Every structure is written in C-alpha cells, then in structure tokens.
Amino acid sequence: MFRSILMKLENPKRPLLGPNVYALEFWGLLLPENMFKRYFYLSMHVLVTIFTATEYVDVWFVKSDMSHLLNNLKITMLATMSVCKVTTFLYWQKRWRSIIEYITKSDLNRRKTNDMTKKNMIDNYTKYCRKITYFYWSLMYTTVIIVMVTPIFKYLFSSAYRSNLDDGTEKYLQVVSSWVPFDKNTLVGYLAASAFQSYAAIYGGGWITSFDTNAMVIMVSFRAELELLRIDCANIFSEEGRIVSDKVCNERLRECHKRHVELVKYSRMFDECLSPIMLLYMFVCSVMLCVTAYQITIETSAMQRFLTTEYLVFGVAQLFIYCWHSNEVLYASQNLRWGPYESVWWTKDVSYRKDLFILIAQYNRIVAFSAGPFTQLTVATFISILKGAYSYYTLLSQSQNVISDSAQT
Structure with a gap:
C-alpha cells in the first residue's frame, strides 16, 4: 500500500523531479494556472504568514519566562525561514520554473544513453534522490506530529498537569506558542x-x-551532470577503445562545451535564488541549535528532553544536507577539468589540442553555491556553524548560571 502511494507521486515526464514537483504543486509553491486555485493557495500562504507574525507578538508576553521564550524563539525562527522560502519562491517563480525545466530536460537527455556505466550512475542517483526526499519528508513530519501531539500526550499521561489546569496554577500547553x-x-x-x-x-x-x-535534488542533478560530463569528455576522441572520426570529435567537443555553458548558467540562477535564503538559514540554525541544546540541559522531564533532542536532530540534519550536497557539487566541478586529460588527446593533431585547451579553460569556471556574499556552502561551513552554535550555547549557559548565583546570594 505504501509503495503504491509513492508510485502515484512518480511522473514519467519528470523521472528525477516527479515527487518534488508534485509536492511543490500540492503545497502551492508552484502556483497553478487556474485563478481560483491560485488565489486559494495565496490566501493559505497569507494565513500562515499572519500566524508567524502572531508568534513574534507572543514573544513580548512570554519574555519574562526563559523556558517559554526560548521555545517560542526556536519555533518562530523556523517559521520565519518557511515564510522567507515561500516568499522568495513566489517572487522568483519564473526562475524556479526555468531551473526545474532545465533539470528535467537534461535528465531526460541523459537517460537516452546506451552506456551501461552511465545507466547505472543515473539509476543510483535517482534512487538516492528518492531516499533523501522521503527521509526528509519523514523527519519533518515526525517533528510536526510530535509538536502537535505533545499537549495531548501531556494531558493524558500527567495527572499533575490535569490537576494544575483544574486549579488554575498552570496554563494549557500550546501546540505552537502564538498570540490570539x-x-x-x-x-x-x-x-x-x-x-x-x-x-x-x-x-x-x-x-x-x-x-x-x-x-537538494537539484543539487544532486548538478553533481550528476558534472560527473557524466567528465565521462563524456574522457570519450571525446574514442569509443570502446577505437578512435572516432574528426566529425564525431567536433560534435562531441561542441556538445561538451554547450552542456557546461548551460550548466553554469542555471547553477548561477539557482544560486541567486538560494543564496539569500541560505544566509538567513545559517543565522537561524546557529541560534536554533544553541537554544535547543540549552533546552535539553535545563529540561527535567525525560519526555521533553526526547522531544527537544528530536527537534535538535532535525535542525542539524536540515543544515547538513544542504552543506553536504553543495560540497559534492563543488568537488565534482573541480574534478571536471580532469575529464579532457583522461581522453586520448595525444592521438590528435595540434588543432584539436587547442580546442581541448579552450574546453579546459571553460571548465575552470567552478560551480559553487554560497550563503550570501560571505561564504561558500560546504561541509567546512557546516562545522563552523556548529562551533558557533556551541559558543552561543556556552555563553547562554554561563550567563544563566551567573543570574542564578546572583539570585541565591
């Protein structure tokens, strides 16, 4: 049954991005042509944006309670990221559609190959994209379900909580802290x-x-295109150990150059759409990870610690997956320049060697994704964010200890 549900998400016209485009359309990020549906989704977006604003209002009312304040900030900053993602996606709707169409077109062209090595690579990264998509969906909605059922769970299994609600000494535990x-x-x-x-x-x-x-799947597609392009560069002058004709060599040179130019064009467009979001993401995740780690240390309930730990795992995984896949694209782009050297270039005359040199110069244009104008999105950046979050956590813990000691004296 579960497999049949997943199969319905597949689209033969989009063998790589099928489930992802379906999700974008289902949640209204890719707006439909039908005007009624379009305004329906826009109204849904506005409602969630208003709700995020009420979370900020609620910060003022809970500012005196450190535990509630930290919990509010943690959820509010994640909600702010969601609003920013959707707002930029809707604003750059044409760009995102162009990127998705490019990825789909290049993927369909790659799948026409008869080379078994390439076919295996294509199958492997397609399966990988499905795994990372469904894993991320599962992780996110596990977090959402936990957030939603926590108040119910506490009410059902905590007699002290029910008693405190009855005599008014404790307030209802909210799904998400917000003002109404x-x-x-x-x-x-x-x-x-x-x-x-x-x-x-x-x-x-x-x-x-x-x-x-x-x-994430778009990043994987860029990496796959770079790796397959390297293989094609290695086969410019030969095929299955045989030297090909000059006409075929020229066609392959032009095709490799054209594919890389398109790849650079759309990767830069993708980076322009993603870079501002990732800059905000880095700041939000640093604060969110710090706050969540601190909450784990001050929580007395084992269940609350478990729930907070799950939230921390989601926050770390969310940032790591971006940095990891961006890092993979960067290294695949750097390694692409070796493709022409792996060909049998020494069997050709000087004119072909000049063309190959021009192609290598083209490949020196590295494909890399960034977080604003400050840093590239890599695993090293992820580690730096973790170090920064730990520093903030240490500072917060020490400041709270000082406040506690002062209150006791």
Whole structure:
C-alpha cells in the first residue's frame, strides 16, 4: 500500500523531479494556472504568514519566562525561514520554473544513453534522490506530529498537569506558542488556538519539505551532470577503445562545451535564488541549535528532553544536507577539468589540442553555491556553524548560571 502511494507521486515526464514537483504543486509553491486555485493557495500562504507574525507578538508576553521564550524563539525562527522560502519562491517563480525545466530536460537527455556505466550512475542517483526526499519528508513530519501531539500526550499521561489546569496554577500547553485575540486559557479558546496552530504547523511543514527536497535534488542533478560530463569528455576522441572520426570529435567537443555553458548558467540562477535564503538559514540554525541544546540541559522531564533532542536532530540534519550536497557539487566541478586529460588527446593533431585547451579553460569556471556574499556552502561551513552554535550555547549557559548565583546570594 505504501509503495503504491509513492508510485502515484512518480511522473514519467519528470523521472528525477516527479515527487518534488508534485509536492511543490500540492503545497502551492508552484502556483497553478487556474485563478481560483491560485488565489486559494495565496490566501493559505497569507494565513500562515499572519500566524508567524502572531508568534513574534507572543514573544513580548512570554519574555519574562526563559523556558517559554526560548521555545517560542526556536519555533518562530523556523517559521520565519518557511515564510522567507515561500516568499522568495513566489517572487522568483519564473526562475524556479526555468531551473526545474532545465533539470528535467537534461535528465531526460541523459537517460537516452546506451552506456551501461552511465545507466547505472543515473539509476543510483535517482534512487538516492528518492531516499533523501522521503527521509526528509519523514523527519519533518515526525517533528510536526510530535509538536502537535505533545499537549495531548501531556494531558493524558500527567495527572499533575490535569490537576494544575483544574486549579488554575498552570496554563494549557500550546501546540505552537502564538498570540490570539481571545483568551486561550479557556477550553474553547485553547481548542480554537490549537486548531489554527496545528494548521500552521502542518502547512509550514509542507513548505519546508517541498522547498528543501526540491533544492537538494537539484543539487544532486548538478553533481550528476558534472560527473557524466567528465565521462563524456574522457570519450571525446574514442569509443570502446577505437578512435572516432574528426566529425564525431567536433560534435562531441561542441556538445561538451554547450552542456557546461548551460550548466553554469542555471547553477548561477539557482544560486541567486538560494543564496539569500541560505544566509538567513545559517543565522537561524546557529541560534536554533544553541537554544535547543540549552533546552535539553535545563529540561527535567525525560519526555521533553526526547522531544527537544528530536527537534535538535532535525535542525542539524536540515543544515547538513544542504552543506553536504553543495560540497559534492563543488568537488565534482573541480574534478571536471580532469575529464579532457583522461581522453586520448595525444592521438590528435595540434588543432584539436587547442580546442581541448579552450574546453579546459571553460571548465575552470567552478560551480559553487554560497550563503550570501560571505561564504561558500560546504561541509567546512557546516562545522563552523556548529562551533558557533556551541559558543552561543556556552555563553547562554554561563550567563544563566551567573543570574542564578546572583539570585541565591
């Protein structure tokens, strides 16, 4: 049954991006042509954006409670990232459509090959894209479900919590901390607020999963194109150990050059769309990881520690997957220049060697993705973010210890 559901997400016209484009359309990031559906999705986006604004309002009311404040900031910053992703995706809708169409077109062309080595590579990275997509979806919605069921779980299994609610010494645990224009400490108000918060959590999760997995698969596609292009460069002058004709050599030279020019063009367009988001992502993840790590140390409930740890794992995985795939593209781009040297270039005359030198010069244009104008998106950058988050965590812990010691004295 589960397999049949996944098969419905496949699209023979988009063998690589099928499930990803389906998710983008389902959650309204790729707006439909139908005007009614278009305005429906836009209204859904506006509602979640308004909800994110109410989270910021709620910060003011919980600023005196460190535990609630940190929990609010953690969720609010993630929601802000979701809003920024969707806003930029809608603003650069034509660019994203162009990138998706380029990826689809190049992928379909790659699949026409009869080379078994290439076929195996294509099958492997397609399976990898499916695994990373479904893993990310599972991780995200595990987090969303945990956030939604935590209040129910606490109410059902904590008699002390129910008793405190009855005598008014404790307030209802919210799905997501947010401000509402009515009293959410009454049962009716709490249920109404929880319904809106659950909607925002589910829809925000859809935004994150569809945007992130689409970006990750596009990165994998760029890496695959670079690796396959290196193989084609190595075979410019020969095929199965035989030297090919001059006409075929010229066609292959032109094709390799054309493919790389297109790849550089669309990779830069992709970086222009993603780079501002990744710059904000780095800052948000640094703060979010710091806050989550600190919450784990101050939580007394084993269940709350587990839930917070799961959130921390999601935050780390979210950033790592971006940095890892960007790092893979960078190294594949750097290694591409070796492709022409792996050909039997010494069997050709000087004119072909000059053409090959021009091709190598073209390949010196490295494909790399960045986080704003400051740094490239690599594993080294990911490690630096973790170090920064740990530094913030240490500073926060020490400042709270100082405040506690001062209060005791």
